[in-house]
Amino acid sequence: ATSVGVGLTIAGLFGLAAGVPAGRASDRWGRRPVLTALWTGCGLTLAAYTVIGSYAAFLATAIAYAALSQASMGVRNALYADVLPPATRVEGRAHLRMVTNVGMGVGGGFGALALQWDSRAGYTTLILLDAVAFAGSALMVLRLPGTAGRRPAEDTPAGSRWRAVRDLPFLAVTCCNAVLALQYGLLEVGLPLWIVEHTDAPRWSAALLMILNCVLVALLQVRATRGVTDLARAVRAMRRSGLLLVPACAAFAAAAGLGPAAALAVLVAGAVLQVFAEILSAAGGWTVGYGLADARAQGVYQGVFNSGQAAATMAAPALVTVTAIEHGPVGWTVLAVLFVGAGLATGPAVRLARRDDWRGE
Structure with a gap:
């Protein structure tokens, strides 16, 4: 293994x-x-x-x-x-994410059958x-219809083709989004370990919280996205996401030392707060990812932005382990500070990214 x-x-x-x-x-x-x-x-x-x-x-x-x-x-x-x-790009992403969550549920069912077999x-x-x-x-x-996705090389100025990798303000926004994306690893890796090793909640609580997350995201993501229509609203959404993760982390930490029923109730409350943080950070991230990208090099910009999230996915298991799992409430506090710091830093980073003189216009 x-x-x-x-x-x-x-x-x-x-x-x-x-x-x-x-x-x-x-x-x-x-x-x-x-x-x-x-x-x-x-x-x-x-x-x-x-x-x-x-x-x-x-x-x-x-x-x-x-x-x-x-x-x-x-x-x-x-x-x-x-x-x-x-005008409908971000809402379209929300519909696609809803379908993705349904697909994850179906895939999980197939996985369960294979494990049982x-x-x-x-x-x-x-x-x-x-x-x-x-x-x-x-x-x-x-x-797909028409010439969807066609970007002839000659239509893209040479200076724009690799611009995303040297667009420092955009990279700063990417980092803020990546830190908020650590919450996915928190749900998938951190909570199951925390539940089993540090709480008296039933072991199946981890599966219950994952199912709860998938259902609520599928139900709420589209609705949450409709209010995030520009960069200013995206910044507010990401800031609120970071703030919501503070009481979520506090609830997860508080589950230690409680009886089985009480621990499960507190974990569910924290998981619900985390869902609201997740749908807000997703809507805000999509909006800034598209809104700050150079349309002439959308592929490179989305590659950079997505690589930030991928880095967070890789780092999350180790980070959650060395903080929350090994140090308990102190570790959960460190994670909460990281989340709220990233949410608050998004605004200044986006303002820098919108300044033409920083982006070489």
């Missing part, structure tokens, strides 16, 4: 490095062909998991899948910018079904 974990961490590093070059490729050759190739590659590498027989082969497969999967996310987000009108045939079937889903998605991208 340790070797697999190390291998997946190494693969994640390659995934971080893949986002920006893939975004540049989509700016040059178009979103549709690049995203189709990336998702086809994801399907092939997933299928390869069923035939590998050595650690070296596992590592190569994991690296290939992580790079292709992570690269596809920034290109996908840039494609949204091309096919969705600016607990056979090589079951796991192989599950992996191959996932590979087929990637292939089907790639075909859907090709069927």
